[in-house]
Amino acid sequence: MPTKALTALATATRRAVIAGGLLAPAPAAxxxxxxxxTALVLAxxxxxxxxxxxxxxxxxxxxxxxxxxxxxxxxxxxxHRAIFVTLVEWSNRPAVSVPWTLITDRESxxxxxxxxxxxxxxxxxxxxxxxxxxxxxxKVLPFxxxxxxxxxxxxxxxxxxxxxxxxxxxxVRDELVxxxxxxxxxxxxxxxxxxxxxxxxRNHVIGGQNAFLLPASGFRDFGRAIHAKFVLEISSxxxxxxxxxxx
Amino acid sequence: xxxxxxxxxxxxxxxxxSVVDRRPSLGEVSAALAKSSPEQPPNLExxxxxxxxxxxxxxxxxxxxGANLYGADLSDxxxxxxxxxxxxxxxxxxxxxxxTGANLANVSMYAAATSSSxxxxxxxxxxxAGANLAGARIVARLSQxxxxxxxxxxxxxxxxxxxLRTNLFNDLSGSxxxxxxxxxxxxxxxxxxxxxxVGAKxxGANLxxxxxxxxxxxxxxxxGADLSDxxxxxxxxxxxLGLGSRGQSGAD
Numbered sequence: 370m371p372t373k374a375l376t377a378l379a380t381a382t383r384r385a386v387i388a389g390g391l392l393a394p395a396p397a398a399x400x401x402x403x404x405x406x407t408a409l410v411l412a413x414x415x416x417x418x419x420x421x422x423x424x425x426x427x428x429x430x431x432x433x434x435x436x437x438x439x440x441x442x443x444x445x446x447x448x449h450r451a452i453f454v455t456l457v458e459w460s461n462r463p464a465v466s467v468p469w470t471l472i473t474d475r476e477s478x479x480x481x482x483x484x485x486x487x488x489x490x491x492x493x494x495x496x497x498x499x500x501x502x503x504x505x506x507x508k509v510l511p512f513x514x515x516x517x518x519x520x521x522x523x524x525x526x527x528x529x530x531x532x533x534x535x536x537x538x539x540x541v542r543d544e545l546v547x548x549x550x551x552x553x554x555x556x557x558x559x560x561x562x563x564x565x566x567x568x569x570x571r572n573h574v575i576g577g578q579n580a581f582l583l584p585a586s587g588f589r590d591f592g593r594a595i596h597a598k599f600v601l602e603i604s605s606x607x608x609x610x611x612x613x614x615x616x
Numbered sequence: 617x618x619x620x621x622x623x624x625x626x627x628x629x630x631x632x633x634s635v636v637d638r639r640p641s642l643g644e645v646s647a648a649l650a651k652s653s654p655e656q657p658p659n660l661e662x663x664x665x666x667x668x669x670x671x672x673x674x675x676x677x678x679x680x681x682g683a684n685l686y687g688a689d690l691s692d693x694x695x696x697x698x699x700x701x702x703x704x705x706x707x708x709x710x711x712x713x714x715x716t717g718a719n720l721a722n723v724s725m726y727a728a729a730t731s732s733s734x735x736x737x738x739x740x741x742x743x744x745a746g747a748n749l750a751g752a753r754i755v756a757r758l759s760q761x762x763x764x765x766x767x768x769x770x771x772x773x774x775x776x777x778x779x780l781r782t783n784l785f786n787d788l789s790g791s792x793x794x795x796x797x798x799x800x801x802x803x804x805x806x807x808x809x810x811x812x813x814v815g816a817k818x819x820g821a822n823l824x825x826x827x828x829x830x831x832x833x834x835x836x837x838x839x840g841a842d843l844s845d846x847x848x849x850x851x852x853x854x855x856x857l858g859l860g861s862r863g864q865s866g867a868d
């Protein structure tokens with residue numbers, strides 16, 4: 370059962386969709402902070418299997434995507450022409466590496482990219498995805514600075530949850546989905562768990578309206594995958610595409 | 617008619633109790649913090665926050681009077697200038713927690729964890745500078761902790777025979793207690809080696825069997841303090857007041 374906080378979040382998200390996403394006219398560019406099109410949580414795996422080189426491939430992939438014109442166009446394609454984005458690194462204990470940042474144009478997207486490159490790694494050993502999603506629900510989403518039409522958690526990683534959590538990943542996912550949150554997955558298919566990871570993400574991680582998986586065939590493919598994912602996630606074309614395709 | 621009235625009163629009482637006794641979720645605590653402002657700090661008075669993972673959250677100036685924080689994870693929290701008086705902090709994790717200027721009067725801090733391993737490290741110590749710990753009951757390893765200017769009047773940190781079979785004990789060795797007020801504090805058997813007690817008020821404190829090896833007691837006031845069987849070897853006693861007034865022993 371979702372908690373009251375998540376129920377409140379669901380109500381706020383639904384209200385936001387009605388008030389801002391569908392009915393309200395596009396606001397003036399000078400006041401984008403009153404409402405944003407997307408609140409995007411980038412949840413990046415920093416467990417033991419993620420070497421410094423692999424971590425750099427992830428952060429560089431995210432940074433380059435935010436520097437790309439196509440992503441900037443996607444950000445500006447919504448009615449509010451603004452998104453909030455934050456970076457959470459997760460392993461034994463999740464931590465916010467880059468707090469909620471407002472992106473309204475190419476300049477702010479580039480500044481965010483620079484912060485991603487500067488983010489200090491908070492590495493540890495285990496792949497505690499349930500704990501990460503609980504932390505995002507309890508400590509990240511409540512601090513969103515402005516209402517959002519959509520809330521998306523973008524989980525990337527190269528392994529299954531191996532922390533024996535009290536609350537399984539599915540249960541946390543279901544609470545978030547009930548609150549109106551969409552969880553998308555970017556499993557990195559490299560290493561011992563590559564063969565089963567995509568299916569595990571499909572069954573246990575992703576959920577919510579228009580949720581999708583976009584696997585990377587390895588850490589070196591992460592940049593391509595995250596770029597494609599952002600364009601799909603942030604762009605308002607995404608929903609129209611998915612609704613037409615009956616997803 | 618009176619039955620209807622009685623039923624109404626009963627329902628009001630029941631519903632009222634459920635609000636007061638309700639245990640908030642982590643998301644609700646965060647939402648309260650997100651809504652707060654410097655003019656309107658969060659009010660979490662008397663709430664049951666036991667066992668919640670509150671690590672890293674900002675409770676600056678929050679009202680947590682009488683809150684139940686038993687077993688809560690307060691690591692890396694900003695609790696500076698928060699009001700935690702009469703709160704229950706037993707078994708709480710207080711690693712790197714910032715309590716600067718906080719009101720911790722009469723708290724219970726039994727077996728609070730100040731380290732993520734068996735090795736105590738100053739880098740993990742909570743910050744208690746300027747905090748009000750008057751009358752608090754503490755069993756915690758607070759070595760290498762910044763307690764400068766703290767009010768520790770009547771604090772209960774003395775050895776408790778009931779804890780002998782456990783691995784629980786107080787430790788203030790290497791801590792900074794500069795200008796702290798430790799009047800009437802119960803510091804029996806507490807390790808205070810290498811502690812900095814410059815200008816500290818220790819009037820009437822019970823320091824019996826305590827270890828003050830190499831402690832800096834410059835200009836400290838020990839008037840009426842019980843130093844019986846205390847180890848003050850190599851302690852710095854420049855301008856120390858009240859020495860020899862009662863039970864002093866062990867000085868080199």
